[in-house]
Amino acid sequence: MAKQFENKVVLLTGGAHGIGRATAIRFAEAGASVAVCDVQEDKGQETVSLIEGAGGRGLFVRCDVTSAADCEAAVNETVETFGGIDVLFNNAGITRRADVVKTTEEEWDAVMRVNVKSMFLMSKYAVPQLIKRGGGAIVNTSSGWGIVGGANAVSYCASKGAVMLLTKAMACDHGKDNIRVNCVCPGDTDTPMLRNEARQLGLEEEALVKEGHLRPLGRVGKPEEIADAVLYLASDASSFVSGTSLVVDGGGLAGSQ
Numbered sequence: 001m002a003k004q005f006e007n008k009v010v011l012l013t014g015g016a017h018g019i020g021r022a023t024a025i026r027f028a029e030a031g032a033s034v035a036v037c038d039v040q041e042d043k044g045q046e047t048v049s050l051i052e053g054a055g056g057r058g059l060f061v062r063c064d065v066t067s068a069a070d071c072e073a074a075v076n077e078t079v080e081t082f083g084g085i086d087v088l089f090n091n092a093g094i095t096r097r098a099d100v101v102k103t104t105e106e107e108w109d110a111v112m113r114v115n116v117k118s119m120f121l122m123s124k125y126a127v128p129q130l131i132k133r134g135g136g137a138i139v140n141t142s143s144g145w146g147i148v149g150g151a152n153a154v155s156y157c158a159s160k161g162a163v164m165l166l167t168k169a170m171a172c173d174h175g176k177d178n179i180r181v182n183c184v185c186p187g188d189t190d191t192p193m194l195r196n197e198a199r200q201l202g203l204e205e206e207a208l209v210k211e212g213h214l215r216p217l218g219r220v221g222k223p224e225e226i227a228d229a230v231l232y233l234a235s236d237a238s239s240f241v242s243g244t245s246l247v248v249d250g251g252g253l254a255g256s257q
Contacts, residue, residue, distance in 0.1 A: 006031030009082040013065050014092035016043035018191035022223035023230050028056025035078040037063035065092045065118035075125040085129040086136045087234045090119040095156045097200040108155045115159035135178025137234040140167050142183040144249045148256050171243030180242040182233045187249025189221040216251030
């Protein structure tokens with residue numbers, strides 16, 4: 001892979017596994033220094049080892065992305081270690097599979113804090129650092145269910161719809177700062193989170209992975225395929241792309257109205 005991110009610094013959240021880990025490795029392969037934020041220290045450190053194995057420089061920062069103090073500290077530690085920030089990938093997310101009646105207030109609040117508030121907080125502290133570098137890119141993880149609704153996922157769908165409009169609003173605000181803001185909208189992807197969803201629904205762990213055969217491409221996605229889309233949105237290849245949502249779902253939404 002061409003070193004298109006050489007001398008660039010990436011800060012990403014939710015980097016302990018799944019899409020976050022795959023994206024951290026892809027950025028490292030492309031020459032970036034990568035700061036990995038997560039609350040899972042052992043898994044986060046594993047990601048840093050994989051970053052270094054891919055030839056990149058890695059840093060793990062234990063960060064509760066719902067805490068303003070933790071987010072500010074993560075940004076500061078990244079800047080102190082690597083000299084600045086060029087790309088922010090707001091990827092941390094959780095899901096609670098239930099309808100509006102069965103969703104508890106605590107579950108609703110937890111999903112909104114992790115999936116939406118975290119992006120506000122990380123951006124709040126990272127944007128001034130991107131401005132100091134002359135601009136940069138922010139990529140937020142939304143979902144196909146941020147575009148259309150889905151069953152038994154009311155808090156998740158609401159949060160991911162909010163991410164899409166947060167992305168557009170930030171793109172409007174910070175274009176003048178040479179900061180592009182976009183979101184990636186994955187469909188079902190083979191990650192620990194997808195297996196956890198199946199368990200929440202009372203299904204066997206592989207059930208949602210197996211349902212991938214219903215998509216036009218006949219399978220669920222791989223984390224690396226979502227990572228490649230993130231790198232596109234963060235790279236100069238998308239230099240005139242801002243405020244948009246890139247669906248990466250194997251054609252899952254292709255027949256939706």
